[in-house]
Amino acid sequence: MTASGNTGAHETGTSQLLSFDGSAEAIRRNSQWMAGGVNSNFRLNISPTPLVIERGEGPYLYDIDGNRLIDYYLGMGPMILGHNPAALTEAAKTQIEHGILFGGQTQVEAEAARLVCEMVPSAERMRFGGSGSEVDQAAIRLARAATGRKKIIKFEGHYHGWFDNVLWSTAPAPEAAGPREAPAPVAGSKGQLTDTSDTLVVLPWNDLDLLDARLAKGDIAAVIMEAAMCNAGAVHPLPGYLEGVREACTRHGTILIFDEVITGFRLAPGGAQELFGVTPDISTFGKAIANGFPVAAIVGRADLLDMFSTGGVVHGGTYNAQPIAMAATVATLKSLQPALYEEIGVTGTKLMDGMRAIFERQGIRAVVEGFPQIFHVAFGLDQPARDYRDLALMNRQAYVAFTTALLHRGVRALERGAWFMSIAHDDAVIERTLEAVDGAVSQIKADGAI
Ligand SMILES: Cc1ncc(COP(=O)(O)O)c(C=O)c1O
Numbered sequence: 267m268t269a270s271g272n273t274g275a276h277e278t279g280t281s282q283l284l285s286f287d288g289s290a291e292a293i294r295r296n297s298q299w300m301a302g303g304v305n306s307n308f309r310l311n312i313s314p315t316p317l318v319i320e321r322g323e324g325p326y327l328y329d330i331d332g333n334r335l336i337d338y339y340l341g342m343g344p345m346i347l348g349h350n351p352a353a354l355t356e357a358a359k360t361q362i363e364h365g366i367l368f369g370g371q372t373q374v375e376a377e378a379a380r381l382v383c384e385m386v387p388s389a390e391r392m393r394f395g396g397s398g399s400e401v402d403q404a405a406i407r408l409a410r411a412a413t414g415r416k417k418i419i420k421f422e423g424h425y426h427g428w429f430d431n432v433l434w435s436t437a438p439a440p441e442a443a444g445p446r447e448a449p450a451p452v453a454g455s456k457g458q459l460t461d462t463s464d465t466l467v468v469l470p471w472n473d474l475d476l477l478d479a480r481l482a483k484g485d486i487a488a489v490i491m492e493a494a495m496c497n498a499g500a501v502h503p504l505p506g507y508l509e510g511v512r513e514a515c516t517r518h519g520t521i522l523i524f525d526e527v528i529t530g531f532r533l534a535p536g537g538a539q540e541l542f543g544v545t546p547d548i549s550t551f552g553k554a555i556a557n558g559f560p561v562a563a564i565v566g567r568a569d570l571l572d573m574f575s576t577g578g579v580v581h582g583g584t585y586n587a588q589p590i591a592m593a594a595t596v597a598t599l600k601s602l603q604p605a606l607y608e609e610i611g612v613t614g615t616k617l618m619d620g621m622r623a624i625f626e627r628q629g630i631r632a633v634v635e636g637f638p639q640i641f642h643v644a645f646g647l648d649q650p651a652r653d654y655r656d657l658a659l660m661n662r663q664a665y666v667a668f669t670t671a672l673l674h675r676g677v678r679a680l681e682r683g684a685w686f687m688s689i690a691h692d693d694a695v696i697e698r699t700l701e702a703v704d705g706a707v708s709q710i711k712a713d714g715a716i
Pocket of ligand 1: 342396397398399400402425426427428492497525526527528552553
């Protein structure tokens with residue numbers, strides 16, 4: 267797949283810096299109807315302004331100021347095929363001719379389910395849901411029902427959706443979180459129920475001894491984790507860690523849940539569990555499963571998933587397996603062949619290496635770590651992070667100055683440091699991105715932002 271052509275919009279690579287006044291004005295105006303002018307808190311507080319987008323094509327977004335931007339948000343991760351791929355839009359158009367929502371089953375959802383079960387190593391059985399947050403709730407409920415225990419272990423810096431019981435210690439200020447070995451749970455939102463003593467234990471990730479010791483008390487229903495920590499960064503599990511976690515969970519009668527909402531269908535056709543060769547009891551998927559359509563999935567051991575049908579565990583959702591989204595899921599999953607991952611492997615590596623070379627040449631202390639399909643840039647670190655506390659040492663202020671300077675040069679990258687790649691980001695797009703990176707680094711140095 268190649269990047270689509272020029273449409274006369276203001277572009278990356280031109281010496282003139284792009285402006286976003288139209289977006290800023292629209293956000294102000296739209297705030298009279300939508301709180302903050304946006305529909306998710308994670309789209310707020312973006313420098314210089316949250317953007318208002320007109321359309322997407324391949325690696326590009328076109329905003330209402332007439333700018334063409336190389337996009338590394340990719341919808342916060344889903345668009346592994348790039349924006350608006352023809353196979354998907356055709357599948358959705360064909361399906362909509364048959365109707366919109368039935369409150370019954372369709373053969374297209376069965377086809378999507380079959381593909382998921384074939385692609386994901388641990389998927390003996392599955393159910394579709396509407397969002398990653400929802401299926402994470404379903405996974406925790408299943409684990410509690412199966413074990414008769416209440417408590418779950420989650421890890422600092424790992425994100426499992428925005429609901430009360432899991433929005434803890436996702437991005438805590440280290441000074442509020444206590445010692446690394448025994449972190450205090452830190453709430454992510456006002457209005458959250460605050461008593462976690464009965465339900466939640468927070469631990470540092472990538473530390474098997476601490477986990478094993480806590481599991482030994484025998485009261486943990488589930489361990490939930492991103493198998494590679496990709497929401498806060500793009501951090502690899504230490505060699506042997508996932509295997510050790512698997513073994514410890516089995517030994518202590520605890521359900522192991524991999525939250526593959528980011529890693530699923532992105533790191534490999536079968537997600538992190540395929541890449542690392544470790545099989546969870548339950549795992550959850552979203553994002554890349556349908557390249558931007560609102561689809562999520564919970565998959566796992568048949569005896570656990572069948573508790574939804576015969577074990578008295580409830581899982582619902584009016585929009586689950588919405589047929590148009592299911593047609594898009596089938597089209598996406600059929601496109602996710604091994605060659606696609608090899609191709610992104612080459613272009614993603616080229617981008618990571620190119621950035622490392624620029625940072626080195628320009629004298630910027632930075633770590634570029636992760637995977638070619640999703641990686642992370644952290645200013646101010648000398649070595650790859652092992653856990654959230656390591657990542658928290660990065661220079662966030664300088665990084666936001668960097669992404670702001672990049673945006674003015676036509677490259678849209680997340681302020682939290684993650685870069686999502688797609689098959690539509692070809693060599694020419696990578697070259698233009700690297701030019702913009704070089705220019706942005708020069709600017710933040712000249713401005714004294716780093
Ligand atoms: C690892 C992980 N789990 C769960 C979620 C929640 O998914 P959603 O935003 O679809 O509710 C996200 C979202 O970013 C995520 O990154």
